[in-house]
Amino acid sequence: MMMQRQFGEAMLEVKNISLSFGGVKALTDISFDILEGEIRAIIGPNGAGKSSVLNVISGFYHPQEGEVWFRGKKRMGLKPHEVAKQGIARTFQNIALFKGMSTLDNLMTGRITHMKTNLFWQMLWKGPAEREEIEHREKVERIIDFLEIQSIRKTPVGRLPYGLQKRVELGRALAADSKLLLLDEPMAGMNLEEKEDMSRFILDVNDEFGTTIALIEHDMGVVMDLSDRVVVLDYGRKLADGTPDAVRSDQSVIDAYLGVSHD
Amino acid sequence: MFYRESGDFKTSYAADQQTFPIRFDRWAIGLVCAFAFLVMPFLINDYWEKSVLLPFLVWAMAALGLNILTGYCGQVSLGTGGFMAVGAYASYKLTTSFPELNLFIVILLSGGVTATVGILFGLPSLRIKGFYLAVATLAAQFFLVWLFNKVPWFYNYSASGMITAPERTMLGIAISGPNSPPWATYLFCLVIVVFFAVIAKNLTRGRIGRSWMAIRDMDIAAEIIGVAPLKAKLSAFAISSFYIGVSGAMFFMVYLGAAEPTEAFGIDKSFLVLFMIIIGGLGSIFGSFVGAAFMTLMPVLFKNIMVGGLGWPTDLVSHIIFMLIGGLIMFFLIVEPHGLAQLWRVTKEKLRLWPFPH
Numbered sequence: 031m032m033m034q035r036q037f038g039e040a041m042l043e044v045k046n047i048s049l050s051f052g053g054v055k056a057l058t059d060i061s062f063d064i065l066e067g068e069i070r071a072i073i074g075p076n077g078a079g080k081s082s083v084l085n086v087i088s089g090f091y092h093p094q095e096g097e098v099w100f101r102g103k104k105r106m107g108l109k110p111h112e113v114a115k116q117g118i119a120r121t122f123q124n125i126a127l128f129k130g131m132s133t134l135d136n137l138m139t140g141r142i143t144h145m146k147t148n149l150f151w152q153m154l155w156k157g158p159a160e161r162e163e164i165e166h167r168e169k170v171e172r173i174i175d176f177l178e179i180q181s182i183r184k185t186p187v188g189r190l191p192y193g194l195q196k197r198v199e200l201g202r203a204l205a206a207d208s209k210l211l212l213l214d215e216p217m218a219g220m221n222l223e224e225k226e227d228m229s230r231f232i233l234d235v236n237d238e239f240g241t242t243i244a245l246i247e248h249d250m251g252v253v254m255d256l257s258d259r260v261v262v263l264d265y266g267r268k269l270a271d272g273t274p275d276a277v278r279s280d281q282s283v284i285d286a287y288l289g290v291s292h293d
Numbered sequence: 294m295f296y297r298e299s300g301d302f303k304t305s306y307a308a309d310q311q312t313f314p315i316r317f318d319r320w321a322i323g324l325v326c327a328f329a330f331l332v333m334p335f336l337i338n339d340y341w342e343k344s345v346l347l348p349f350l351v352w353a354m355a356a357l358g359l360n361i362l363t364g365y366c367g368q369v370s371l372g373t374g375g376f377m378a379v380g381a382y383a384s385y386k387l388t389t390s391f392p393e394l395n396l397f398i399v400i401l402l403s404g405g406v407t408a409t410v411g412i413l414f415g416l417p418s419l420r421i422k423g424f425y426l427a428v429a430t431l432a433a434q435f436f437l438v439w440l441f442n443k444v445p446w447f448y449n450y451s452a453s454g455m456i457t458a459p460e461r462t463m464l465g466i467a468i469s470g471p472n473s474p475p476w477a478t479y480l481f482c483l484v485i486v487v488f489f490a491v492i493a494k495n496l497t498r499g500r501i502g503r504s505w506m507a508i509r510d511m512d513i514a515a516e517i518i519g520v521a522p523l524k525a526k527l528s529a530f531a532i533s534s535f536y537i538g539v540s541g542a543m544f545f546m547v548y549l550g551a552a553e554p555t556e557a558f559g560i561d562k563s564f565l566v567l568f569m570i571i572i573g574g575l576g577s578i579f580g581s582f583v584g585a586a587f588m589t590l591m592p593v594l595f596k597n598i599m600v601g602g603l604g605w606p607t608d609l610v611s612h613i614i615f616m617l618i619g620g621l622i623m624f625f626l627i628v629e630p631h632g633l634a635q636l637w638r639v640t641k642e643k644l645r646l647w648p649f650p651h
């Protein structure tokens with residue numbers, strides 16, 4: 031019997047957001063919350079609006095209606111890099127690594143919001159810039175150990191196989207040391223073994239660093255095992271919201287996935 | 294022994310992230326610098342100064358600048374010639390308005406003026422990318438050259454429309470003007486180029502350099518990780534233009550001595566510098582030097598071999614050189630599309646492990 035996990039207050043609240051592109055309604059009146067410390071899954075058939083929700087949270091899209099509250103404060107039209115400064119990191123559905131840079135540099139870039147030395151010291155290098163670099167290098171090396179990617183530290187990420195690239199991308203998001211981690215299909219295109227590894231990493235991140243995680247995933251087995259609560263979207267509307275078991279037995283969810291006609 | 298990594302153990306992050314992590318590299322670069330600073334000034338003569346060393350230094354500086362913008366930050370620019378002209382005219386106006394001003398300061402200030410102009414013409418980069426940005430910077434090229442031709446204030450109302458570098462001294466030795474000794478002009482440029490190459494290296498390996506490369510490799514992911522695109526792109530434009538402005542000022546004050554914008558800073562110069570960094574290696578400080586050396590020294594070498602060695606007529610040789618250089622560019626780009634710096638990097642990787650394949 032699994033222990034009941036305890037969560038804190040709502041870290042992120044999405045309140046009645048509607049998003050449309052011209053005449054196309056991507057999201058209609060969506061509300062849900064993400065509690066501190068939980069793993070929250072967002073699922074739904076293709077085109078349901080899952081990625082749009084993530085893009086709203088990370089500041090790429092600005093909904094026409096509704097509000098996003100992060101850690102008790104209402105967020106107003108922030109740009110993605112300002113969202114990052116607030117402590118939200120994410121990975122992408124298609125790998126979006128910096129291909130020309132080494133694994134180490136990719137992870138170091140993840141720490142960019144924490145690095146402060148100004149242009150002058152950067153030019154000089156010796157002194158504050160070097161000290162800061164070493165300080166952040168130590169943090170990054172801890173993540174490299176955690177993800178077991180020591181051997182590819184200096185390899186340009188463009189040369190790495192797909193599974194490792196996914197892992198480096200997770201590492202880059204972890205390096206940001208964020209409060210909330212958004213994972214857009216972290217296991218897409220992976221084989222069983224890689225999926226098991228990735229699931230283990232996600233659970234460990236949640237466990238060891240206490241990071242709150244929201245993830246989109248198509249593999250229902252993974253979703254049901256990992257997540258504490260699940261939001262189900264279909265055609266830009268929220269169908270269901272609750273524990274994996276509750277969602278699994280919800281008639282509207284079953285209909286959406288099996289494709290029952292809507293009338 | 295030669296190039297080896299084995300046995301060169303690092304025990305601290307500081308040692309691991311130094312500029313030249315491999316001992317052999319440190320020795321080699323030290324020797325090259327020692328030779329350039331301590332031996333070359335005694336060997337130099339007028340020919341070496343005017344046709345080999347000064348052009349190499351001036352174009353290496355311009356290539357460094359463009360490489361920061363295009364190679365590191367991924368913003369293609371065809372305005373290099375125009376920005377060099379800004380540097381040249383800024384140094385001319387500064388040194389004729391304030392004759393007492395030290396030439397170093399004049400050249401640094403000219404870089405500063407160019408940086409400001411660069412930021413202005415960098416603003417479109419926030420909206421447009423790739424080839425479209427290249428076309429926008431092309432506008433800068435033509436506009437700036439036109440401006441310096443049209444507004445007499447820039448050339449102090451001289452009848453010919455040309456600008457001429459007055460004689461300026463440092464420590465009693467002429468650096469600009471017709472009476473400057475070769476070793477002095479050479480050392481002056483060498484100090485500037487080496488100094489700014491070190492700064493470029495420091496900038497590109499730290500936070501700012503990573504924010505540029507992040508924008509270059511994947512701008513959306515860069516933004517999501519916390520890189521502000523406005524700051525990253527405009528800082529790249531500013532610093533790149535500073536370098537190009539300094540190179541333009543050196544080009545005019547120290548090397549040319551007299552200049553006319555259409556000819557000295559035309560679109561062909563923009564392409565020349567772009568070719569340098571493509572052949573040398575985008576996103577590599579070393580590559581900027583190799584590219585500049587390739588494009589400035591190869592023609593001199595061929596000319597010496599064919600005219601001096603084989604005794605062929607000069608006009609024939611100059612045509613052959615065009616074809617040869619063109620052919621070589623194609624050859625190198627087919628062998629290694631990422632430039633000579635990458636070729637060198639691959640060789641080093643092989644040498645590190647030689648004679649073992651893995």
